[in-house]
Every structure is written in C-alpha cells, then in structure tokens.
Amino acid sequence: MVKLFGVIALFCALNSFAIYFPPSIDRGEGRSGKAVFVDFLSANYKITYDLGNKKVWAKSLITFIMPSSGFPLFDLVPEPKNVKLNGKDVTSSLLPFPNVTTMRVVDSYLENGEYTLEMEHEITANVKFSFGNEVRSAFWTDDLHDRGFLELYLPSNLEYDQYAMEIEVKVEGASKDYDLITNGAIEKRGTNDFNVKYPEYFNASSIYYHLMPSGAIPKIEEKYTTIDGREVPLIIYSNGTLLLYKQKALATLGELEKDYGPWPHKKIIIYGGGYGGGMEYCGATETDLNSLGHELTHSYFARGVMPAQGNSGWIDEAMASWRDGGYQQYSQDNLTATRMAGHSVYQRQTDGAAYSSGMRFLGHLDQKFSAQGGLKKFMRFYFEKNLFNPYLTQTFEQDLDSYFATDLGVLFGRYIYGTSMDDGSYLPLKSFKSDNPVHRIRSKSELLELL
Ligand SMILES: [Zn+2]
Numbered sequence: 001m002v003k004l005f006g007v008i009a010l011f012c013a014l015n016s017f018a019i020y021f022p023p024s025i026d027r028g029e030g031r032s033g034k035a036v037f038v039d040f041l042s043a044n045y046k047i048t049y050d051l052g053n054k055k056v057w058a059k060s061l062i063t064f065i066m067p068s069s070g071f072p073l074f075d076l077v078p079e080p081k082n083v084k085l086n087g088k089d090v091t092s093s094l095l096p097f098p099n100v101t102t103m104r105v106v107d108s109y110l111e112n113g114e115y116t117l118e119m120e121h122e123i124t125a126n127v128k129f130s131f132g133n134e135v136r137s138a139f140w141t142d143d144l145h146d147r148g149f150l151e152l153y154l155p156s157n158l159e160y161d162q163y164a165m166e167i168e169v170k171v172e173g174a175s176k177d178y179d180l181i182t183n184g185a186i187e188k189r190g191t192n193d194f195n196v197k198y199p200e201y202f203n204a205s206s207i208y209y210h211l212m213p214s215g216a217i218p219k220i221e222e223k224y225t226t227i228d229g230r231e232v233p234l235i236i237y238s239n240g241t242l243l244l245y246k247q248k249a250l251a252t253l254g255e256l257e258k259d260y261g262p263w264p265h266k267k268i269i270i271y272g273g274g275y276g277g278g279m280e281y282c283g284a285t286e287t288d289l290n291s292l293g294h295e296l297t298h299s300y301f302a303r304g305v306m307p308a309q310g311n312s313g314w315i316d317e318a319m320a321s322w323r324d325g326g327y328q329q330y331s332q333d334n335l336t337a338t339r340m341a342g343h344s345v346y347q348r349q350t351d352g353a354a355y356s357s358g359m360r361f362l363g364h365l366d367q368k369f370s371a372q373g374g375l376k377k378f379m380r381f382y383f384e385k386n387l388f389n390p391y392l393t394q395t396f397e398q399d400l401d402s403y404f405a406t407d408l409g410v411l412f413g414r415y416i417y418g419t420s421m422d423d424g425s426y427l428p429l430k431s432f433k434s435d436n437p438v439h440r441i442r443s444k445s446e447l448l449e450l451l
Helices: 016-020 242-260 292-297 310-324 357-368 374-386 393-404 409-417 444-449
Strands: 034-036 039-050 055-066 071-074 081-085 092-097 101-106 113-122 127-130 134-138 164-172 178-182 185-190 193-198 209-213 219-225 231-238 268-272 278-281 284-287
Touching: 055 071, 071 113, 164 178, 164 209, 178 193, 178 268, 219 242, 231 242, 242 268, 242 292, 242 374, 268 292, 278 292, 284 292, 292 310, 310 357, 310 393, 357 374, 357 409, 374 393, 393 409
Parallel strands: 034 071, 039 164, 231 268, 268 284
Antiparallel strands: 039 055, 055 113, 071 101, 081 113, 092 101, 127 134, 134 209, 164 193, 178 209, 185 193, 219 231, 278 284
C-alpha cells in the first residue's frame, strides 16, 4: 500500500504522494493501452516445502488498486501459473523496459478500482535440498542488480509500494523440526507450520527469511533493551564466533541509538554468514563481522527511511559508507560528477558510485553546514521525520534545503543528477559495479553456501 494514501486520496489528482508511482508505460509491440503501476493493499503467500518431491510451491493472493485504467504491472522472476484476476483465468506476460528492467503485466484491461490477483509458481532460487531429507531456504536479496528483491521469490511490487504481507509456511514430509528466522511476527500453528505477518510499511526489500532444520546453525536468543526502554528480541546466529558478533552488535547498536534515536524495528536479527560483505533487511542482516556496523546502519537508512526507487538508493549507501569511514569531511575539490539519481525512473538498483562519490558528497555537506550543526544532526532529523516512509532524492534535497535554509540545486545537479555539467552534457550511465567490499557481489554458489 502506498503509505498515507487511502482509497479516497488515490483518486485525488492533487495528492502529492502520486509522485511515488512511476509513470505508466506503453505495452510495446503494437499492443494498445498502457501498463500501469498499481497499489498493492495486501499479499498472502502460502509456501509449501514438499520434501518427498524436493519442490517448493507458492500460492499467492494479492489485493491491489488500479490508480488509473490500463493493464496492471507486478513482478515475479519465476514463471507464474494459473493466474487469476478476481477469480477468473487470465494471462500475464513479460514486459521489457528497454535498457532498464523487466516486469510482468496482466494482459487484461482494467478500470480504476480494487482487484484480486492470484497465481502459483515454483520457488527454486536459494533452495537447497540435501541428503537426509532436509531443506534449507532463504530470500537473499541484492540492491545492486535489477530484479534483486522479493520478486526473486514471490510476486511483488516495486519499492515505492508498502503493503501488509502474510506468509504461511509448511514443511511437509519432514522427519525433524524446522526453524524459521524472519523479521515478522511468527505464530507457530503446529509442527513445521508457521504463519508470519509483516508490518504494513514493509516493501519488496524489507523481508528477511531463512528456513533451516532446528539447531542447524548455532544461535543466541536474548532481549535487547533499546534507548527508550523497549525490550526487543535479539537473535544472533552463525557458524562463526557468536560472541564476537554479539560484542560488535551491542557496540554498534549503542552508537546508532545515540546518534539517530531508538532502534526502530521490532526485532534485531543478525546472521553471521561470514562470506565477505552483507545485505540489509528491516531490523535484520546477513553479514560478515567487518560489515556488521554498516548493515545495522541500514536498519536506519535504507530499511528505516526507505528508498522509493533505484534513483534514491545512493543515499543509504552513501550514509552507511560515510559512517564506516568515521564521518570525514570533504571539500568540493574531492567531489566527482555522477548520475546516481539521474537514471530512469524505472531503475530498481543502486548506482555503485554511492559508496565513494556519494559518501564524499555527504562529507562535503557536513563541512558546508558544520556551523549549523553538520549533517549527522540533519540525518537524525531526517530519519525521525521520514521513518518508515519511502523517499526520493528530490524529497531528500527538499528536506536539506528547508533544514539548512539553502538551495542545493546546483550541487545536486552536478554531483547527483548529472544534469548540470559545465558543457551542458549529460553523463552516461555508469555500471552498477559495487566498488565497496561491504556489498561485494556474491556468486550463486556463495549464496547457496550461506543456507
Ligand atoms: Zn550498504
């Protein structure tokens, strides 16, 4: 669901939140009508691990709103089967956005209004069946590649959309108990039968999900008391040294709460995977020890305040990297022109320049505004103002302008949007290669090893 964006407001053309919907796009190949970005209201996913046949099946039910008439868009990397709209059989097809991304479109023209979408598919990514009748499964995601979020596993919308998700998980034919580690509210309904409800501010990059036989990975479970006195479950599990992860986690949590306020999530989940680098989720991370501080920072910036699209993803990588480097200041001479927020509005992944150029840009703002308290003070304000809301680079810039009573248009144009080069030229697309070991791109076999 698009936050603060009820059914009535949805049809109000003046609502400022409309900027979060990417514009409708032609269906291509001479097909008439526009493909329309929709507003998911809720999603129910039923996942069955069939150990006898070594298969994982998913059945999904999505309720969504068409904000305008056209053909509804969603995404799912695996091929969906038995797609139904309002209970009737329909077809869907892949829709390429040339040189940017791919989504799926339901081949049915719909007027404004509320609809249901059902489908079935097989989950194969990051699932490992092994001898001894066991399965391990995780929803590892990646913000540096196109289609790297929940759509790898379940039908989803893009990051601009937040909606309540529920996952029902059954492991059938198992001879042992299973443990599901996830950042939602888990209800155990029976042996190897779980129901998980996630908060309605979650989006396609929020869910942490890891299923394994109970006891497969050593685990610490205790309570962490936040700076405002809440008791939050703290789960740390790893085949590495648990105590080292715990010590570093507690030190980092103390630092982040002092700098940016109380831990914003209902849990803290840390999987010490140990494979160079890590990835962030809402209140959760899979990480090596070196990247733990960086990934926990992302529970504030990335999964606390949340990028609405690929063009906003640079802010959180710049912020976490600026913290990793000890919040250094940089003069304008240290900056490089980039196009980190100047890509297509349909871009889903983060520009790799965020870790270096983006980080120095924030360090420059800190120097520029040091007499007004500096950038860290602003980032705390920004976090509190926008917690659990998606943001665009433009709204970040507006918040900076009003907080510091300034106009950063020229700096953003040159160093962030890539639209105001001296000779009027437009910077070409940079590759999305991460130049920071923290988010090193892992191979398929490394991701399977993490299971
Ligand atoms: Zn990061």
